[in-house]
Amino acid sequence: MNKNIVEPLEQEKKRKKFGFIGFGLIGGSVARALRILYPESWIVAYNYYETKLHPALEEAKKAGTLTDIYTELSAFSDCDVLFLCAPVIKNVDYLSKLAPYIGEDCIITDVGSVKGNIYQKVKELHLERQFVGGHPMTGSEKTGYQNSSEEFLKGAWYILTPTPETEPSYIAWMEEFVKAAGSKCMVLDPVTHDQVTAGISHVPHVISAALVNTVAELDTEGYYAKLAAGGFHSVTRISSSSPEMWENICQTNKESILECLDSFIEHLEAAKKEIEAGSREGLMEFFGSAKKYRDYIVQ
Numbered sequence: 353m354n355k356n357i358v359e360p361l362e363q364e365k366k367r368k369k370f371g372f373i374g375f376g377l378i379g380g381s382v383a384r385a386l387r388i389l390y391p392e393s394w395i396v397a398y399n400y401y402e403t404k405l406h407p408a409l410e411e412a413k414k415a416g417t418l419t420d421i422y423t424e425l426s427a428f429s430d431c432d433v434l435f436l437c438a439p440v441i442k443n444v445d446y447l448s449k450l451a452p453y454i455g456e457d458c459i460i461t462d463v464g465s466v467k468g469n470i471y472q473k474v475k476e477l478h479l480e481r482q483f484v485g486g487h488p489m490t491g492s493e494k495t496g497y498q499n500s501s502e503e504f505l506k507g508a509w510y511i512l513t514p515t516p517e518t519e520p521s522y523i524a525w526m527e528e529f530v531k532a533a534g535s536k537c538m539v540l541d542p543v544t545h546d547q548v549t550a551g552i553s554h555v556p557h558v559i560s561a562a563l564v565n566t567v568a569e570l571d572t573e574g575y576y577a578k579l580a581a582g583g584f585h586s587v588t589r590i591s592s593s594s595p596e597m598w599e600n601i602c603q604t605n606k607e608s609i610l611e612c613l614d615s616f617i618e619h620l621e622a623a624k625k626e627i628e629a630g631s632r633e634g635l636m637e638f639f640g641s642a643k644k645y646r647d648y649i650v651q
Contacts, residue, residue, distance in 0.1 A: 367432035367459070367525065372397040373425075373446045375408060377491055378463045379437030380417070380500030385533040387417050388502060396420045396428070408497035429453040433525075435486075436462035436470075439600040444473045451477045459522045461486040465549050466604040467513045467542035474515065484526045485513035485542065487549070488535065493592040506534035513542045550608035555616060557598050558609065560591045 370386050372379050375397045383395055399406050399421050412418040428434060428450060436443040443462050447470065454460065460483045462470055467485050474483045490508035492499060510530040514523050523539070530537040540548070567576050567584070602609060626634035 368392070369394040369396070369430060369432045371428040371431035371434045373428075373434070373436050373450070374398075374438030374442070375406075375412065375497055376437065377495050377497070377500050378488055378504075379435060380408070380412065380497035381490070381502060381504040382435060382437070382463065382488065382533075383412070383417050384500060385502040385505050386529075389529070389532055394419045396422055396431070398425065398428070399423050412497055425450050426453045429455060431455070431458050433459045433461065436460070436464070439594075439597050440464040440466045440469065440604050441600045444470050447473055447477065447479075451479065454479070454482070456482070458482060459484060459525060461526060463488055465489075465553060466601055467545050469604040471513070471515070471542045480515040480517035481519050482522065483515055484518055484522050485545075486526065486530075487511040487513070487545065489549075489553075490535075493589050495594050502533070505530075508535050510535035510537055511545055512537060512539045513545050514539065546605050547608045547611075550605055550612045554598075554601055554605055554609050555612045557590050557593065558602070558613065559616065560588045561598075564588050564591045 368390065370383070370390075370393060372383055372395070375383070379397075383397070386393060386395060395418050397409050397412070397418055399409055405421065409418060409421045413421060422428065425446075431454075434450070434454065436446060438446060443464055447460070460474075460479060463486055464470060465487055467487070470485065471483075474480055488505060488508060488510045490504040490510075492504070510533075512523065512526055512530070527537050527539075567580070571577055623635075623638050626638055
């Protein structure tokens with residue numbers, strides 16, 4: 353057994369069939385962790401291709417991560433836990449299509465970084481008792497199952513966002529799985545979750561993309577690209593992430609993102625004024641306060 357994943361509790365072993373809708377970097381990493389924790393379990397994933405087998409699913413089955421691949425959503429009716437791991441807008445669509453087939457003892461969870469939209473759909477479909485929203489705050493700028501690893505869950509925060517009506521034992525199961533996989537668990541309400549992730553994840557991606565696009569526009573001779581090194585690479589690494597995923601996130605967490613962007617623009621305008629004025633004290637305060645909070649975060 354991987355040293356970073358601990359033996360699950362006896363109560364967890366009762367759930368033996370895990371279904372995945374979406375099987376990229378995060379879904380694949382969760383499935384790999386489940387396979388280590390439950391080596392005899394049945395782990396299945398949905399193939400949305402109509403005429404061929406998805407290569408990532410084929411790879412996962414050959415490697416033993418997946419037990420089987422389904423092409424019909426009705427086949428997920430006997431799952432004990434269902435993980436929605438598609439882009440956030442597609443998760444909502446899939447949940448509507450899956451609703452007629454989901455067993456009443458099945459835990460429904462997701463891995464999306466926006467909770468407001470899926471929370472509303474869960475209420476519309478009267479699935480509040482079964483839903484435990486999830487967000488593993490981990491990953492990479494790389495995408496796809498081929499880049500997934502159970503190691504991504506180790507030491508990372510895994511946020512759970514149950515509803516007020518969620519069955520307590522379902523929350524307990526998710527908490528135990530998260531901890532057994534090596535993650536740190538925190539329970540938040542969906543509104544707080546979306547506000548926090550806007551500030552520490554969503555807006556940084558917008559800022560990174562804006563900076564990359566600015567430099568690309570300025571780079572008429574190719575010097576910027578040739579000379580870009582550590583600082584630029586560090587700040588903009590996340591811009592190599594999936595454009596579809598971030599388009600989805602901006603649509604579904606619009607209010608929180610715009611609120612945070614407004615605050616960021618105010619700080620940017622203030623910094624611009626300090627630079628224009630040549631204010632040593634103002635610039636020292638600007639960079640000093642940022643350093644203080646950044647050092648506090650990473651200590």
